[in-house]
Amino acid sequence: MKRLYNLVALMTFLLISQIPVSVFAHGTEEDQTSLALQKGLTYTLVISFILCVLFYTLFWLSQKKIKQINHKKKEERMQRDKFRRVAKVYKWLSIFFLATFLNTGALTLFNRQSFESTIEFQHIHGLGYTNNGEELYVPAHDGLRIFSHDEWGIPEGEKHDYMGFSITDEGFYSSGHPSPSSNMKNPFGIVKSDNMGRNLERLDLYGEIDFHSMTAGYYSHVIYVQNPEPNSRMEETGLYYTLDDTKTWEKSQMNGVSGQPAAMAVHPTLENIIVISTNEGVFLSKDYGNTFEILMDIAATSLAFAEEGDLFVGTITEEASLIKVNINSGEETALPIPGLSDGDAISYVAINPQDSNEIVFTTFQKDIFLTRKNGEHWEQIVTKGVATTN
CATH class of the missing domain: 2.130.10.10 (YVTN repeat-like/Quinoprotein amine dehydrogenase)
Known part of the structure; x- marks a missing residue:
């Protein structure tokens, strides 16, 4: 189980590290802000989907492991209870990232439609x-x-x-x-x-x-x-x-x-x-x-x-x-x-x-x-x- 936890942490870090630094930059220019917002939403959408699938898979594996444990032995019952606690964490994490995915998807769609439908001119440098x-x-x-x-x-x-x-x-x-x-x-x-x-x-x-x-x-x-x-x-x-x-x-x-x-x-x-x-x-x-x-x-x-x-x-x-x-x-x-x-x-x-x-x-x-x-x-x-x- 510790290996699975480490794997989750490693994958989360690798995914987040792929996000360009410009997404988190606090610029003063409107074009950078809009671009960063759109990129940030897109990356959040992808990451939340992957993590939702990952944690649900871990939850399913935990449930499968629990069924294989012999409940008659005290040590195994303790191990079962531990797996149940971990499985519960995976369950709620998968639900959390599912909600994040759905909400981010809606925001991404709204932001893209708003961005594409509004033509703006921060400055005008010719004609x-x-x-x-x-x-x-x-x-x-x-x-x-x-x-x-x-x-x-x-x-x-x-x-x-x-x-x-x-x-x-x-x-x-x-x-x-x-x-x-x-x-x-x-x-x-x-x-x-x-x-x-x-x-x-x-x-x-x-x-x-x-x-x-x-x-x-x-x-x-x-x-x-x-x-x-x-x-x-x-x-x-x-x-x-x-x-x-x-x-x-x-x-x-x-x-x-x-x-x-x-x-x-x-x-x-x-x-x-x-x-x-x-x-x-x-x-x-x-x-x-x-x-x-x-x-x-x-x-x-x-x-x-x-x-x-x-x-x-x-x-x-x-x-x-x-x-x-x-x-x-x-x-x-x-x-x-x-x-x-x-x-x-x-x-x-x-x-x-x-x-x-x-x-x-x-x-x-x-x-x-x-x-x-x-x-x-x-x-x-x-x-x-x-x-x-x-």
């Missing part, structure tokens, strides 16, 4: 449409979210923290950090995906630096980055660009820019045209960022080019606004937008490449609005980081 105009992708700190045919979903792929996310006609470029369950190095440097995150190709500075400010030409695939510190490929801080998928880098002089850079966007087809916003205005360059001229004398929080080359600018003075600018003539057209909360502003803008009347923007307070009528009517598809249609 962009696929080339066919049918899918909108949003990096949300714990992986991508996709909006397609008026429904939100979570696409395949690891739940990475994408930063500097820049979608193109063939996929996306990004920087950022790997998910807690990934074996990739942190930070990403620059990575590329041609299947919307199911696989990542490591391009440059892998494991060395994270670019928060990054943009790529939708069709040209030129990449511009604001380098925050010297690294193995860039000797100085500042604006750099590459025309060959990071094989070589060129440093832009940024002459004419004043203020602290906030956002930037590159023309979809003309790789030499880049726009940078600061707290002092919006600046346009037509020579790869070497020289800039002021385009708008107003602080801007977001920039995005449309298919035909018009620039969309999210600005804020007394209230947030969205302005379409012809970069050649300087003509400005204000688009009506829904009223935002006090202190909120537009953080990212994207225009459908197949329909310039379809515009979407995000806000710093994690709202997302969409129009299919060039601003005449807006629908809110995310409210304070929670999808409102799915």
Whole structure:
């Protein structure tokens, strides 16, 4: 009987030791908490089932042993009583783990349904449409979210923290950090995906630096980055660009820019045209960022080019606004937008490449609005980081 007890203890220890440490970690991030809860419930379900079967088997073996004991001898009667006490323990342990299994199963089902039915955005680090105009992708700190045919979903792929996310006609470029369950190095440097995150190709500075400010030409695939510190490929801080998928880098002089850079966007087809916003205005360059001229004398929080080359600018003075600018003539057209909360502003803008009347923007307070009528009517598809249609 002592051997059986030791076997039970050993199996219990081995089973529990297989649970990842992350299940018990107390993180401050919502994605880690949800993942840990789901994993914890799953492992508890498996372990409680195995232990229920194990203790019931031990109970059955004990009962069988009791029947084989000769009740006429005092020593064997004492042994019988001992087996009965042990069998009673096994019986109640099997009942306990059966109840644990049933309750955990119900909780697991409820948690999975709740988790899968609620699409949330802890942060928003970019925005962009696929080339066919049918899918909108949003990096949300714990992986991508996709909006397609008026429904939100979570696409395949690891739940990475994408930063500097820049979608193109063939996929996306990004920087950022790997998910807690990934074996990739942190930070990403620059990575590329041609299947919307199911696989990542490591391009440059892998494991060395994270670019928060990054943009790529939708069709040209030129990449511009604001380098925050010297690294193995860039000797100085500042604006750099590459025309060959990071094989070589060129440093832009940024002459004419004043203020602290906030956002930037590159023309979809003309790789030499880049726009940078600061707290002092919006600046346009037509020579790869070497020289800039002021385009708008107003602080801007977001920039995005449309298919035909018009620039969309999210600005804020007394209230947030969205302005379409012809970069050649300087003509400005204000688009009506829904009223935002006090202190909120537009953080990212994207225009459908197949329909310039379809515009979407995000806000710093994690709202997302969409129009299919060039601003005449807006629908809110995310409210304070929670999808409102799915």
